[in-house]
Amino acid sequence: MASEEKDGTTRPAERPLLVLDDVYAGYGRAAMVLRGLSVKVPPRTVVCLVGPNGAGKSTVLKVASGLLRPREGRVVVDGSDVTGQGPQQMLRSGLAHVLQGHSVFREMTVEENVLLGAYTLRDRARIAERVAFVQELFPIVGERWKQLAGLLSGGQQKQVEFARSLMIDPKVVLLDEPSMGLDPKTTATVFQQITRMRDAGTAVLLVEQNARRALETADLGCVLDLGRVHISGPAAELLADQRLSELYLGGRPRSTA
Numbered sequence: 001m002a003s004e005e006k007d008g009t010t011r012p013a014e015r016p017l018l019v020l021d022d023v024y025a026g027y028g029r030a031a032m033v034l035r036g037l038s039v040k041v042p043p044r045t046v047v048c049l050v051g052p053n054g055a056g057k058s059t060v061l062k063v064a065s066g067l068l069r070p071r072e073g074r075v076v077v078d079g080s081d082v083t084g085q086g087p088q089q090m091l092r093s094g095l096a097h098v099l100q101g102h103s104v105f106r107e108m109t110v111e112e113n114v115l116l117g118a119y120t121l122r123d124r125a126r127i128a129e130r131v132a133f134v135q136e137l138f139p140i141v142g143e144r145w146k147q148l149a150g151l152l153s154g155g156q157q158k159q160v161e162f163a164r165s166l167m168i169d170p171k172v173v174l175l176d177e178p179s180m181g182l183d184p185k186t187t188a189t190v191f192q193q194i195t196r197m198r199d200a201g202t203a204v205l206l207v208e209q210n211a212r213r214a215l216e217t218a219d220l221g222c223v224l225d226l227g228r229v230h231i232s233g234p235a236a237e238l239l240a241d242q243r244l245s246e247l248y249l250g251g252r253p254r255s256t257a
């Protein structure tokens with residue numbers, strides 16, 4: 001999978017960290033939700049999958065994190081085929097999933113919430129190193145470390161969830177609608193934190209209904225429709241595409257508005 005550079009050398013590091021290849025998945029006997037879905041997440045990249053409510057965005061992340069087994073197709077993490085593995089194994093393979101909605105335990109401290117993400121780590125020095133890392137990346141998490149998580153605002157709680165997911169130093173973080181329920185200003189902060197996660201070395205697969213805002217943050221974008229990715233490319237190009245804008249992003253591109 002190594003890509004060939006112009007000078008003839010290969011760069012194995014550019015192999016995608018996560019590949020979902022021609023995935024079919026669904027629930028029980030109901031019609032398949034994903035029908036031939038493919039998506040790739042390269043290193044140091046925020047990939048955003050947009051699509052309307054019910055399109056199957058959360059289902060994509062569930063397949064990636066092992067919460068839902070695909071009926072067909074493959075899940076490949078950093079070159080290893082992990083298709084059919086459960087959530088524990090996927091976590092060990094380097095996929096961390098931040099679920100839709102809020103998963104912070106309000107009656108526990110920020111520290112306790114974040115350390116839940118380290119339960120697979122045994123080495124105390126390693127845990128301390130990761131704590132220092134997430135506190136630097138998300139300053140509010142460090143500032144509120146000993147407080148009850150329920151006292152934090154929605155946007156701050158989202159950052160606690162991000163910090164928890166980064167404790168295992170995942171290869172890819174799967175973020176399910178991180179802006180849900182947040183006001184526009186808080187959403188902007190949370191999206192800024194997503195690019196900081198990427199800049200600190202974690203690839204991100206983000207799914208969002210808030211398509212325009214998410215594409216403004218992402219490097220690459222994919223549009224999910226009828227169970228598969230219909231259009232994909234650099235996020236800026238998707239945003240600039242007038243037809244796409246009208247069909248999927250609720251209006252004209254901002255530059256011509």
Ligand SMILES: Nc1ncnc2c1ncn2[C@@H]1O[C@H](COP(=O)(O)OP(=O)(O)O)[C@@H](O)[C@H]1O
Pocket residue numbers: 027030033051052053054055056057058059060
């Ligand atoms: N646990 C489940 N059991 C049965 N059907 C489900 C379940 N979760 C989701 N679905 C159905 O799968 C489809 C896609 O859902 P989902 O992936 O949650 O969409 P999105 O995240 O894009 O809103 C919807 O029709 C939804 O009703």
Ligand SMILES: [Mg+2]
Pocket residue numbers: 057058059100176177
């Ligand atoms: Mg969803």
